[in-house]
Amino acid sequence: EVQLVESGGGLVKPGGSLRLSCAASGFAFSTYAMHWVRQAPGKGLEWVSYISTRSSYMYYADSLKGRFTISRDNAKNSLYLQMNSLRVEDTAVYYCARDVPMVRGGDLDFWGQGTLVAVSS
Amino acid sequence: SYVLTQPPSVSVAPGQTARITCGGNDIGGKGVHWYQQKPGQAPVLVVYDDSDRPSGIPERFSGSNSGNTATLTINRIEAGDEADYYCQVWETTSDHPHVVFGGGTRLTVL
Numbered sequence: 001e002v003q004l005v006e007s008g009g010g011l012v013k014p015g016g017s018l019r020l021s022c023a024a025s026g027f028a029f030s031t032y033a034m035h036w037v038r039q040a041p042g043k044g045l046e047w048v049s050y051i052s053t054r055s056s057y058m059y060y061a062d063s064l065k066g067r068f069t070i071s072r073d074n075a076k077n078s079l080y081l082q083m084n085s086l087r088v089e090d091t092a093v094y095y096c097a098r099d100v101p102m103v104r105g106g107d108l109d110f111w112g113q114g115t116l117v118a119v120s121s
Numbered sequence: 122s123y124v125l126t127q128p129p130s131v132s133v134a135p136g137q138t139a140r141i142t143c144g145g146n147d148i149g150g151k152g153v154h155w156y157q158q159k160p161g162q163a164p165v166l167v168v169y170d171d172s173d174r175p176s177g178i179p180e181r182f183s184g185s186n187s188g189n190t191a192t193l194t195i196n197r198i199e200a201g202d203e204a205d206y207y208c209q210v211w212e213t214t215s216d217h218p219h220v221v222f223g224g225g226t227r228l229t230v231l
Binding site: 061 | 162213223
């Protein structure tokens with residue numbers, strides 16, 4: 001059974017940092033690209049970042065302006081999101097999700113349950 | 122940047138058909154994927170690559186995509202279909218590829 005379990009969320013002050021983790025199991029993690037997607041309270045889904053299988057390609061939402069860094073450790077079946085210079089507007093549930101590549105653009109076929117990041121003074 | 126436009130809400134009576142649209146410039150040239158999200162839960166993929174269904178998704182869910190509009194169709198609506206629905210594509214024509222989600226549509230079963 002495919003499982004994605006996020007951790008590392010919590011309450012942080014503006015300007016602070018957090019590192020989110022996503023533990024994968026039930027599939028060959030190293031053969032799948034991965035995403036982070038967030039959802040602010042009461043709002044829609046917002047894509048955050050993508051990383052390819054061997055970390056050769058990493059893409060980010062323009063709105064992040066270089067504050068977040070995605071990474072992975074295939075030996076540990078883990079995905080990470082380093083978040084720096086956090087702002088109140090970064091408050092959201094952060095999901096990790098598995099990518100399935102397709103010719104005309106892939107989908108996100110499995111999602112974790114999410115971890116809540118709250119940025120407040 | 123590429124924008125996907127969904128109606129904020131759709132209301133349908135039980136047993137009827139719900140159609141949720143996702144508009145985007147020449148979206149027919151992209152693969153469109155649809156997600157269902159119930160309150161307090163993670164999104165679930167219900168249609169991928171315009172019209173295919175993942176294992177375990179009822180045949181009542183179907184999709185189409187042409188021109189500037191993709192559509193998720195849910196036949197024989199049930200109370201359990203009440204949820205938020207999001208469309209998604211990849212935008213690869215810019216110098217940095219990225220994923221785009223529509224704003225979401227709240228499906229209410231009357």
